[in-house]
Amino acid sequence: MSQTLKAVRGTRDLLPPETALWNRIEAIARDVFARYNFGEIRTPAFEDTALFARSVGEETDIVSKEMYSWSDGDRFDSAAIEKCWKDDFSQRQQVRTPVFGPSPYPNVQLRVIRGSISIPGIIVELVCFRPTISAEAIDALARAKDAEVSSGTAENLISLTLVVPSSATENAWIHRGAVSVEKLNGQFFISSQSLTLRPENTAGVVRAYIEHGLGESGQLQKLYYIGPQFRRERPQKGRYRQFSQIGAEVIGPPSAGSESPLRDAEILEMLATLLDELGITGWTLELNSVGSAADRTRYNEALRAALVPVVSQMCADCQRRAVTNPLRVLDCKVPADQPIIDTLPVIADSLDEASQAHFAAVTAALDAAGVPYVLNHRLVRGLDYYTRTTFEFTHGGLGAQNALLGGGRYDGLSEAIGGPKAPGIGFAIGEDRLVLTLLAALDQNSAQLKADGYIAPLGEALNAAALVLARELRHQGLWIELGDGSFRLKKSFDAADKTARRIVILGEDELQSGILTVKTFATGIQTKVPRAELAAFLAE
RNA sequence: GCGGCAGUAGUUCAGUGGCAGAACGCCUGACUGUGGCUCAGGAUGUCGUGGGUUCGAUCCCCACCCGCCGCCCCA
Incomplete structure (x- = not known):
């Protein structure tokens, strides 16, 4: 006898009624994206491993230890x-x-x-x-x-x-x-091809942009996606091995304005709108600029130098980071280290003039649009391809996984994977975390949507007639649950109250007279309704 | 991947080295066409999996699996 098969670690089933929330989130996202003139792109769930190695970065945690990769065979x-x-x-x-x-x-x-x-x-x-x-x-x-x-x-x-x-x-x-x-x-x-389940979707989108010559149109490409991503991490609340991201990218040749700080501001303004329309309150937009690749190299050196005299007083993690990845020292949460970190150079001082001007234009546009943000010069994101503007929307109540979404500009990504110069900016929302946040805020009872009516046939002989009635009503656009004549009326009422706003009783009398008995649960009022008027009555 | 805590009914959880428990939910009846309240009755489990110790293990020990919290990192 084999063990009961279960969803594998870090994966899970989404069931009703929670799936209704997922659908609502996705519908709102699609609606907002459409108004900002984004089109949907669907890329494969797996790609050549080299794509992620070259875009996300060989040395990142994602590529070095979190990818689901396999050999496709010789x-x-x-x-x-x-x-x-x-x-x-x-x-x-x-x-x-x-x-x-x-x-x-x-x-x-x-x-x-x-x-x-x-x-x-x-x-x-x-x-x-x-x-x-x-x-x-x-x-x-x-x-x-x-x-x-x-x-x-x-x-x-x-x-x-x-x-x-x-x-x-x-x-x-x-x-x-x-x-x-x-x-x-x-x-x-x-040699056998190495394939990888996508750990994020930006690389795939940029690959598709290059592969289909989307830059040849000369126009800005505005693309969004919704779909599962895969990372082999230790699961926690808000962190799964298969998780869904809602993301969008604006990418194009420089002549199309893809480098403009206005694009950055527009994306951020769109995200603020989306979160508001989703009903997420209490989010914080954290903003930073990590400059060009050259800026970042300069900053890394400055940081390394500044760490030399102080690192011995810092936590063990920081001592390690100082060697492997100095930028990560900025993320340290150990209280004792904070005063030391405050003395370290900030990346803003390492930015060249062009990067500084770009960032200033982004914040000016956000100010004009009234999008609130906080500057966080410690916000250095983990993916290699980020340049200039980087951002995160955070939300309390997600524990250690407080990032609801993250993104940034990636001016060199296309070239890094062999494409034309195609600066871009994008973001990815953690849909699972969005659901958790909304679920926490939701009133359990009010969340339960109910059918317009429940048809209760009295006796199995009336089942067929009940199906006919349900068909009539459903064709008129009503949301109908159909009971069963073998139930006692008491049981029908019980079931009806849980799934519908009203119960429609269909007995011999009702069938003969064409006058149906309808009871509204919210008021307890029971009325007789002619069959011809039933749809209108239930729609109220 | 590392550290910590947990896993018992559909759900939330008590519990004990010797018969497996409560609440809620579910089913049936009181009540043959009127639910929500009440009352009476009922069903539900390989006590996460596999080993070990023991006369006997849901309980003690070990391993594994899974979840949660923190770290790492990220959405």
Whole structure:
């Protein structure tokens, strides 16, 4: 008997009525995005690992230890194989390996391909690729069998392909024992592709921007997405291994105004609007500029230098960070360290003139629009691609996970992954955290939406008539729950009160007369309503 | 990944080295076409999983799984 299967660690099922809240959030977000002229983009849930390594940054926690990555399996380079079979036979080397039982080469996996090759008398032929079924291949196989066997290792082998005649069974071949293996030095394989479940969505959007030449339109691209992301972290409240983000990106060639501080301000103003419309109160917008890549390098050096004389008085974490990632020292929450951190240089002093002017324009526009914010020169976000404006909207009541959303500008991201110059700015909202915040503020009872009516047939003989009535009402746009004639009326009332605002009683009398009995739960008033007027009555 | 706390009915939680408990919820009846209140009755569990100690383990010990809190980091 197997264990009961459960949702895996860090994942969960979303059930009604909570899913209604998710849908409402997404509907409001789509509505706001549409008014700001954003269009939806849907990118794949997994991408080439290299995309994240190059955009998010090799050294970040996300890439170095939190990604769900796997090898997509080897692929044969058929051109190289063909060339080798034809002209490069001498370069091949053979080793012997048992194919039954543990392989002495841990990296080697056996693959069996059944083909239509038939070579009389041959016991086993093991080659490291799938040969084309041609006279040359058959000839080569025969020669391979006869070739000199020399000792060697198969460390470079990724997989072996055992070619067997279609008439043979796998087991019969495997039980022959040792087979000869050609050493290929990897040249016949396109090394297996590493894929990764997306840990964030900006990289995918920028990849799509480049791949589809969206910059060629010369227009600013304004794209939003809603979807699951994956990070292998220790789960906590508000932190899951599969979590949903609602995000948007503004990206385009500089000529389209993609570098303008107005874009930054517009994004932030849109977020303030979105949070307000969602009914989130008490949020704080924290704002900073991390400058250009050059600014940040300068600042890192300044920070490192400033830390030298004081770091020994700081907490153990900070001593480590001072070496690995000085910017992270600014995030330290140890009270005793705060006075020391206050003496450290701030990044604003390392910004060049252009970055300073950009940031000043952003804050000026926010002031004009009346969007409140606080400057936080300690806000240094963890992803490598951020430049200039960075921001976070935080909210109390989320514990250690107080960031409701985060984002920033990424002027060099497109070029970093091989695209054209395409500055951009974007953000990602943690939808799970949004739900938690709203759930905490929600009145449990008022949150429960109920159907317009519950139809209670009296007796199973009236079930069919009840379905007809429900169909009529539903076609008129009403939200109807249908009971069952086998219930006693008492039970129908009980069920109806939980799911609907009114109960419609359908007995023999009602069916004959066409006058239905309707009771409104909120008032307790019971009335007779002609069938023709029922829809209008229930809609009230 | 590290540290701490927890896991018992659908839910929230008591509890004990020797029969498995409460409240709420659920079902049935009092009440054959009128719920919410009341009353009476009922069902519900491999006490997270696997080992160990013991005559006997839900309880003690170990491991694992999962959750929560903090760290790391992030949404």
